[in-house]
Amino acid sequence: MGLDVPGTWGHTYGIHGNNNERSIGKYVSAGCIRMHNEDVRWLYDQIPNGTTVLITHENKDFQSIALDHGLNVKLPKIEKVDKKVTILAEKSLYEKPIQYKGYVKAKIAAQTVTAFEETDNGWYHIYTWFGDAWISKGNTVEGQLVKKEMKVALTTVTSLYASPNVTAVTVGSLNPQTVKSFEQIGNWHHIYTWFGDAWVYIE
Known part of the structure; x- marks a missing residue:
């Protein structure tokens, strides 16, 4: 550019x-x-x-710099929600829904949390043990991780994913059959296969 x-x-x-x-x-x-x-x-x-x-050297986030120079900034739309969100890997906690290192307040390990706000540009506002914070939606999936063994019927050729996310790496596929799931997040099931564990999405 x-x-x-x-x-x-x-x-x-x-x-x-x-x-x-x-x-x-x-x-x-x-x-x-x-x-x-x-x-x-x-x-x-x-x-x-x-x-x-604008090329500048300031200890501010991009949104603040733009506003200081009178530039229009499209602010994210924030919606009130009440949903469980499972974090799949360690993530940074932010003071604001802006990916700016000056706003990082701590880290959070993989776990299920409660989101009470959600933006239209990829952020959740969550409760943590030391106060509320923002996390990006990367490496998260809506729903609570439930540990339970159950049989799942695959009725069509089904893709296998490395993590419960349709943008995750696919690691193969299975023909129609019944498989054993040992944990679940929403419509995602973690199953055993002959070459290792993988995730499948069941409508």
Whole structure:
């Protein structure tokens, strides 16, 4: 993504990924803004041509910087909810629903929590033992993890997932058959297979 810097043709400096992501955060750039490849792919789809870019050095989150400069900011829509959410891996707890390291207040281990608010841009507001906090929806699934053994009938060819998330890595598939589930989250069942355990989604 080229930056229309005065005195250039708009392609001298840019925002781009790179082939050495470990170098991000170090003083090795020739003026460009380097990002993790996955993040820059996401960003490309979020911003239209002609978007204003501010390059600054401030100890503030991006939302605050934009508001300070009079730029329009689309704030997330927050909805009141009451749902169980299972965290599948350790996650950071944030003071605000913004992925900014200055807002990280602690870590939380994999467990089931209660969410009382949810945003339309991927955050849950949850209760924790030391107060409320925000978590991103990554590596979470709605529902409470229940440990119980039961038989599950697969009526069609069913994909096997490494974790209970349709965006997770698929590790194979099973033909129609009855399998044994040993834990469940919502419509997700954790089952035994001949090559190891995996998750299946049952409508």
